[in-house]
Amino acid sequence: MPQSPVTIPETITVHLGPPSSAAQNVTVPFADYIKNVASSEIYPTWPEEAIRANIYAQISYALNRVFTEWYRAQGYDFDITNSTRYDQSFVPGRDIFENISTIVDDMFNSYLTRGNAIEPLFAQYCNGTTVTCPGGLSQWGTVPLAEQGMTAEEIVRYYYGDDINIVRNAPIAPNLGGSWPGVTFRLGDVSEEVRTIQNRLNRISTNYPNIPKIYPVDGIYDADTERAVRAFQKQFNLGVDGIVGRATWYRIAFIYNNVKRLSELDSEGLLLDEISRQFPETLREGATGPGVQLLQYFLAIVGEYYDQLPRWQPSQIDGIFGPRTREAVEAYQRMMGLTVDGIVGRNTWNALVSTYQSVLAVQPDQGFLGEVAGLPDIFLVEGMRGEAVREAQELINIIARGYPEVPSVAVDGIFGPATRNAVSVIQSISGLPATGAIGPLTWEEMALLARDVLVSSQTSEGQYPGYPVGEETTA
Structure with a gap:
């Protein structure tokens, strides 16, 4: 399968106690964390394939906590706990078994996914003796399976299902301590983070219909996005200001994780197109568009x-x-x-x-x-007001003179549905995505179209617009 966009964090921050306890946090290299967990939970004398199957589960479990920001989305400053009531066993300073250390070094950047989902599987497991977990992996149960000749891959599929994939050689990247980008998002902003907000709110609104859908999902913080944010804030008892700051960002992340069950074995799954970027992942020499x-x-x-x-x-x-x-x-x-x-x-x-x-x-x-006629000094989206909107409306009305399919609009400085619709028509004429929002490319095309209309309507002495005048033409 293609490599998942999930990265392996260089480090992971562990809370040494239950989530709400006043315990210490420790930050350790991710591979060292897995070595500690494996040495704390399984035996080095087990068959190697049993050990590997358990380590697949331990890696995936930890990565799911990091990827979904399970704790950070709740306001905590750590990625995972060492409380076995909630997470995996981690014992600070414990000895690491040599063979386990070697195996982890070989596979710490491999993890499990299910079907077409990209998030690391929430690979629930238990010891299989004093505690059982239907649908999860039995740690002791992996031993007889390995003794029967099953590989680690066969063992994890035996427990989690035949649709389990193993992602290998995932890239390693710094753990930046949470997805919050450190800026506040509001009406008129344009970014990939806004697109993430839109995607998540649209999925949340399926479970909470009072939150309106956002269309299109284009990374432009328009009036529809602001309305959805306000409805979300009201639903979940946040300050209702239509602005996505840190608190709203992480509350959206937490509710999104819950409605999609990303931290459950029967996760709805996160598909690649749900996190794809508006523009290519990278732009480099040779790219066009x-x-x-x-x-x-x-x-x-x-x-x-x-x-x-x-x-x-x-x-x-x-x-x-x-x-x-x-x-x-x-x-x-x-x-x-x-x-x-x-x-x-x-x-x-x-x-x-x-x-x-x-x-x-x-x-x-x-x-x-x-x-360069039309280069913007601001992105314009529905819900905005001001002189820049008025100028855009004037351009729309000039274009409408020469293009009957473009509806004229009131020049009132208010970017409402009529203006959005007219912009969408102009974008379709110009071969641009019909988002209804005015960014640099749309400003450029509007200016060019308006110029062409004005030039074609200018007449010299003896010229008349529309049709030639002959001797037989009557007044």
Whole structure:
């Protein structure tokens, strides 16, 4: 199966007691944590395939806690406990069995998933003697199965089902201590984090119908998103402000985990398309398309205000990731202290969007914007008001003169459903995704369409619009 996007954390933080106890937290390398758990829960004299089957379960159990942020979503500052009432046994400072250490080093970045789901399986297990767990793995039960010649893979499928997959060689990444990105999301924001919020609220709303659905799920914090956030906050007794801060972010994560049962053996499962990005995971030299063009827009605007960055001509914003774009990305990464590789991954993208927004927030000279008609100074979405919305409505009405399919709108500075609908039609005409929100590419197309309509309506002396006038034409 394709490699899952789940990463193995370099470290894991363990609470040395039940979740609500005032116990100490310890942070240890993930592999060392698994070695400790395995040495605490199983015997080194067991057949190796039995040991491996148990370690698969222990790794997957721990990764599920980290991936779903089971405890952090509840406001705790750790990933897992060492209380066997809740989690796995971990004994600080205990001796590690040599053969177990060797086996863990070989397989600590392998884990279990079920079917098409991508999250690590919540691999419930018990000792199988004093405690039994229907549907889970029996630790002592793995021994006779291994003695009968079953492999570790066959043993885990014997207990968890034939649809179990084993993901091997998963990438290792730092554990950043939670998914909260450290910023507050509100009307007008555009990011992958907003898309995550939208996806999760839509699934939660299936169980809580008073929370309205959000469509489209496009990473744009529009009026529909704000309404859904307010309804969620009201449902779960949070401050109702329509803004996703830390408390709302983690409450959404916790409720989402629960409705999908991500930390249960019969999990609904998290599919890859539920966490896929609006643009490619990375943009690099050779890439083309709207994602690259948007990247170039951001680089062009930011480049006007930072001497370390190259300047752009409008014609160079072409949606083609060539050497010039790579050099501009490298210059930006160098300026920001990021890894200088010329590749736009999550960190570079988020940093660049933040820099772009900061430049616009201080109301810079818009001379360069004027050179490329329609380059935006703000993302516009339904629910917003102001002069920028009024300007967009004026452009819509100009376009409507030349394109009958585009409905005209009231020029009132209020981005309502009519404006959203008109924008969607314009986007369809231009071959853009019909999101109904105005970002850089839509501003550009609106400006070009409006210019074409105005040019075609201009007449010289003796010219008349619409049709030629002949001698037989009557007034």
